[in-house]
Amino acid sequence: MFVSDRIKSMQESPIRKLVPLAEEAKSKGKKVYHLNIGQPDIKTPEEFFQNIKDFDEEVLSYSFSQGIPELIDSFIEYYKSYDVEFDKDDILVTNGGSEAILFSLLAVCDYGDEILIPEPFYTNYNGFSTSAGVKVVPITTKSEDGFALPSKSEIEELITGKTKAIMLSNPSNPTGKVYTKEEMDIIKDIAVENDIYIIADEVYREFVYDGLEYKSFAQMKEIEDRVILTDSISKRYSACGARIGCVASKNKQVTKEVLKLCQSRLCVATIEQVGAAGLIKVSKDYMQEAFKEYDKRRNLVFDALQDMEGVFCKKPRGAFYITAKLPVDNAEDFVRWLLTDYDINNETVMFAPAEGFYATEGMGRDEIRISYVLNEEDLNKAMNILKQALIEYNK
């Protein structure tokens, strides 16, 4: 039997495709430190579970396609803390940030249209683009430049009559890059001058280090009708399994059209929405502690990497990822080898090979993405394994 060409062309997730090797290693009793996936180990706030405990409907019925009012209100309140004022109909609850991105693409792109994305980029953007029939045109950024954007003119060279949006995550997954005011202004100007949208994936908004002030594209009032925020509670509240995100935009036509997509899939899981609505009650201390913890880990991992021969990365300022160059030809082979052939005291470590985060053939082949989502003790062990493994691998 046949399958579609588009689905055949879809890459397997570089974050998840080596999971079977990890499972095999574990079945043989090996411990695997998972630095391949952005799954925080921080506790999900009690407020989430408490709201669910208090849920006492007898019939678990469809909720509103747009999302339950309590959750929409809580998003509105949350954005107010970033000086962004949304109306009730500006926010549409989605199945995680994932669906928010898919819906945004469907709303502004027709089949065969193009979007610009700085690469390396969150690998699942590929999946959503394939599903939506949208061509990803990468804006190449490089490890040696700390993944800074190229010049305005270099970016504009990539724009064609089919370009409908620039999509980017800020802070960036997988690089940890936080775009500067100047870079954001370039993107803004390009969007205005070429009449395209900015799809801003800001799920790591809370994780900006070194005292940098965080800027959201939604705060740029002069372009509020061309900014579509895609957001998620997954990272900031360590609630990845809830699959609660949203599309938020001041562009009423976009939100009206996205609502049709929301209606076609009826609603988002009700109980997880109820839980998520409770998160607005979470204290600032929770966020502050998580922030401090990640900052410590960032320093730990970055310092450890500096101490490994042939490893290169600039210090990232945000999110909880570092994309680092390794002294190997093929990082995926190395990661496989870590899982199948290497251990220290029966322990090994798993990373995401970074090649899958690039759209340009061959780029990032010697890079890995490290998610620093484990506690210090585990991170220390994992970094030691990486260091020793590189020496062993290059013998």
Add this chain to the structure above:
Amino acid sequence: MFVSDRIKSMQESPIRKLVPLAEEAKSKGKKVYHLNIGQPDIKTPEEFFQNIKDFDEEVLSYSFSQGIPELIDSFIEYYKSYDVEFDKDDILVTNGGSEAILFSLLAVCDYGDEILIPEPFYTNYNGFSTSAGVKVVPITTKSEDGFALPSKSEIEELITGKTKAIMLSNPSNPTGKVYTKEEMDIIKDIAVENDIYIIADEVYREFVYDGLEYKSFAQMKEIEDRVILTDSISKRYSACGARIGCVASKNKQVTKEVLKLCQSRLCVATIEQVGAAGLIKVSKDYMQEAFKEYDKRRNLVFDALQDMEGVFCKKPRGAFYITAKLPVDNAEDFVRWLLTDYDINNETVMFAPAEGFYATEGMGRDEIRISYVLNEEDLNKAMNILKQALIEYNK
């Protein structure tokens, strides 16, 4: 600013688009009997909520992209009761039946490909088809024939080089039609002779009346590699808000490819999966009682319709819908009027205008879909309102 042509072309859900009128009526103190949406009033089984109460993880982390093992096992066990044996990797948990349909379309159709669907059909098939860039080619069926399929040759005339699948719900939403053995054989033969898939939406499997034996396309062993089941717990367990469904197929290539789509959106809401996994423990009595209740309601609504002048429908054998012809030119106008201008003792009733369930322009304009999801007392009142309203409307 612009939006995409495809999203502009997407119709608003006929089930939901008049909801604002209903909300307005309610805000004025009018009671509205909602027979527009397939939202059962039956209690969700306690086993669902109990499993959630027992969930005590501290970190709500991503679960497996394919679905949690307990839920996959429970689907396997469930299908066994229908003499269908699935392996663990044959089943992929989805965000309701909705995502199951979208993923099935993406997996077997490229952009511009075609699928045959008997019309009237579940209106959201339009949304998923638009999202997937697939053209819906309707197989027209008619109220006067009890929505029976046309002949094999008539169906085959609709097949082109781009046809990739026949998709149908059985029992049917919105008609309540249960396909006969002969009709299913015709579909099977067409699929084999034209090398296309059967995407079988069987979410109303449990609701087959009059002692008919239920047949699933998945039971046809000779075509098991071309059948893709899309399923959902929403209706059988009255858990619409859980958004738990699945794709199930013996075609290993299809499930392997659909897994890539599952990976790209990471996972389905964890807590609702945990709840859904408990449903396998629900007693047969629960299903039996729900079944009896719906059967009673079916008889009540059908008998009431027979008693209304100018109303036509054949008695449906499954699901919990009746699509009926009304003695009006435009059923949508009539439904609007019911909400805005009519009441009996400050009560009115809402239906889904059926035109939106047809792909062929102009068809179904005088039809409504009635969801008999309320208790007998309410249904009696609602049917009386319909009867009196038709007399008043046609004065």
